[in-house]
Amino acid sequence: MRIGIAGITGRVGRLLVQEVLAAGAVLSGGTTRDPEQARDLALPDGAVLLTDMVGLARISDVVIDFTHADTVVSHAGALVEGGAAWVLGTTGLSGAQLAAVQAAVRRIAVVHAANFSPGVTLVQRLATLMGRTLPAESYDAEIVEMHHRQKVDAPSGTALAIGEAVARGREVALADVRESGRDGHTGPRKTGAIGFAALRGGQIVGEHELLFTSADEQITLSHRAFDRRIFATGAVRAALWLKNRDSDLYNMEDVLGLPPL
Incomplete structure (x- = not known):
């Protein structure tokens, strides 16, 4: 499974690199606003750094996104265009941003959670x-x-x-x-x-x-x-769970297999 990371040079993004590789998945690449910040990242062969989300979506089966609420609308459109599933950990979304997520789930599978622990x-x-x-x-x-x-x-x-x-x-x-x-x-x-x-x-x-x-x-x-790694580990678990899922909106209760209340 090819996993991309939005904001790969951030604190959680760097942990996600490690957790994707530890899970045995393929790290397709990541987005960054400043490629210079990624010089110390230990990326495997084949993983690429990009500045646009559409490009990352096109080479990924799923993209993990812990960036910022301001990027949600553009990322939703980019992932639909690129055809990648979406693990979204961004919180504090406005009505318009939530509407963009709801529009995306008609075309792609999305796991959205405030916390992946x-x-x-x-x-x-x-x-x-x-x-x-x-x-x-x-x-x-x-x-x-x-x-x-x-x-x-x-x-x-x-x-x-x-x-x-x-x-x-x-x-x-x-x-x-x-x-x-x-x-x-x-x-x-x-x-x-x-x-x-x-x-x-x-x-x-x-x-x-x-x-x-x-x-x-x-x-x-x-x-x-105790460690931000728990969020990265949970997000990668969600990404792997999304394989072959139908277009819909899911949460971590779905990922953990909890029965409906």
Whole structure:
């Protein structure tokens, strides 16, 4: 299977190079805005560096993309034109960017996930079950996340995905019940709210904690990532899983073979 990497010179892109080769797949190449940054990459024979996504799609069966939300619309069109499947790990997508993904899945197979860690995927599954089982009138749901000081978005995409899972279990829209950035005299907590708190510091890869708290008990789910490699490993697993899949939108629960809830 030929796997291409968008943004091959980035932190995750460099890990993806190693994980693609470790999985025994063919690294077709990668895109970079500055080929000079790739001089120290240990690329195998045949792997090429490109500056355009259409070219990478044409020589790949699947492209793994952890770049930026601003590239999603152009990448969606390029992958459809080039005929490659898409593993998309970009979060914080706007309505227009989500629409571009939805248009692409009519032509190509896409795995889109906020986090490719198997552990986080299972946390999201449990979050849905807990949201469904624990009444919102009695159990307050709060999500706390911490990341490295360079992270520019808050809450994290993974925190929002966990919140979406809770909201799905409660059969509500997250946008209608989300509370974040509390400051000053905010008044009492709203019943049924899903709260978010974002912490930043040091070089923490990613920590997420989901708390359900009632008057009588508290249940906590937590996940800590020690190395960004877990995201690269999961993304390569998703890429290999996409082989011969029909055009559709998939997630990591599909990749892990979890049954529908």
